[in-house]
Amino acid sequence: MPVYEFGVELTVGDNTAFTVRGALRGLGYVDLDRVERSELLRLKLPEGGLSIDACGAALTHAEVVFNPNKHRLSHSGPDETIVYEAVVADVDDDSTALAEMLRDRFGIDGLEGVERAIAWRLFENGGKSAGAERLEWACTSLLANKFSQSFTVRRSPTRITGK
Amino acid sequence: MSEAGAAVDRQAARVAVVVFPGTNSEDETIDACRDAGMDARLFWWSEDPESLRAFDAYVFSGGFAHEDRVRAGAIASKSPLVTVVREEAERGKLILGICNGAQILAESGMIGDVAIGRNLPSRHYQCRFVDVVAGDEPGRCAFTRFLEPGASLRMVAAHAEGRFTGDARYFDDLEERGRIVLRYAGKAHNGAMHGAAGICNDDGNVLALMPHPERAAWAFNVAFDDPSLRSDEPNRPVGAHAIFESMARSLRDLKAVR
Numbered sequence: 001m002p003v004y005e006f007g008v009e010l011t012v013g014d015n016t017a018f019t020v021r022g023a024l025r026g027l028g029y030v031d032l033d034r035v036e037r038s039e040l041l042r043l044k045l046p047e048g049g050l051s052i053d054a055c056g057a058a059l060t061h062a063e064v065v066f067n068p069n070k071h072r073l074s075h076s077g078p079d080e081t082i083v084y085e086a087v088v089a090d091v092d093d094d095s096t097a098l099a100e101m102l103r104d105r106f107g108i109d110g111l112e113g114v115e116r117a118i119a120w121r122l123f124e125n126g127g128k129s130a131g132a133e134r135l136e137w138a139c140t141s142l143l144a145n146k147f148s149q150s151f152t153v154r155r156s157p158t159r160i161t162g163k
Numbered sequence: 164m165s166e167a168g169a170a171v172d173r174q175a176a177r178v179a180v181v182v183f184p185g186t187n188s189e190d191e192t193i194d195a196c197r198d199a200g201m202d203a204r205l206f207w208w209s210e211d212p213e214s215l216r217a218f219d220a221y222v223f224s225g226g227f228a229h230e231d232r233v234r235a236g237a238i239a240s241k242s243p244l245v246t247v248v249r250e251e252a253e254r255g256k257l258i259l260g261i262c263n264g265a266q267i268l269a270e271s272g273m274i275g276d277v278a279i280g281r282n283l284p285s286r287h288y289q290c291r292f293v294d295v296v297a298g299d300e301p302g303r304c305a306f307t308r309f310l311e312p313g314a315s316l317r318m319v320a321a322h323a324e325g326r327f328t329g330d331a332r333y334f335d336d337l338e339e340r341g342r343i344v345l346r347y348a349g350k351a352h353n354g355a356m357h358g359a360a361g362i363c364n365d366d367g368n369v370l371a372l373m374p375h376p377e378r379a380a381w382a383f384n385v386a387f388d389d390p391s392l393r394s395d396e397p398n399r400p401v402g403a404h405a406i407f408e409s410m411a412r413s414l415r416d417l418k419a420v421r
Binding site: 015016019020023026027090092093094097142143145147148149 | 229230232233234237238241270276277278279280281283284286328329330
């Protein structure tokens, strides 16, 4: 079953990322310089279903997840980058309604399910990406609530922006 | 709301209603405290956290502190103000968190291993009157101790993230310890585990309460919904004001002990 991962990022200033920067610095991470945030959507399609490009095109019309005036849409490629990111998800998220809407109103035929998550990337002074341990600390300190969310730290995939 | 509320007894318990960027409901909360005889004032996030220690009790009121960025209450819970309030709670002072304030208390860990998640199944903001029922042991919490077991209070639920959640066994334990002091009558609109509307800590001096008592604390708040409350005194405290009256009586008792 193909699973396509899309990232939605703000093209305007991300106030939440800026607030997280201030909060993590306040918690002692004084070398933190910049925070990036992506909203992730993982679409589960049937074998032989729509291509990743067709899904991406459909998502650009679904304003509930993507606003062309302020968002950039990308999909994750097969290669990893050197940058780490923490992926945080609600453990009891129910995306049934979103999946139905994307399938029935926005033409992602056969869509079987959607998973949502937030990817956080932290950069220190000089542009160096935060390591995995630092991201785990950030998650346990602020970015993930252990009683209602889960997180994983991974190498960030390449993100391919649609045409 | 009442005339008496404006003239506060100088010996009255001092209550700080903490305001973060994005807090709302603080004025109604102040009024509700004053009408119950407490000396309440706003405490701004930019004030010196150490000066919080001079107060006898603290209220985190509703709203969207720091715009609910990351999660509702998450950023505020890391504030130095909350660190001071947590320390004062450990010394036995009373802490009430209403709605966003409850989320701040949950994020801070002051009510244990409890999280407040997005409403399910709706996943969206809901605003409605709700009836909240006292548990079997209202006496174990400073904010409910003068309620009768099973007493029903009408309050206003207004949240998108109000679902008390966590490990099922932990909630069974909360139930056994009587810490779910208030629960929704009937099925919880937000999917809260055990129908919890208000959870206190083990010592009973900290209460995280999702629905707003201060929005249903006077006759004029609820008379349009309940004609029996219509009278010539629309500013008369009713129903959910009992939470603040209980708080005030508990503070008087604490002062008497000290």
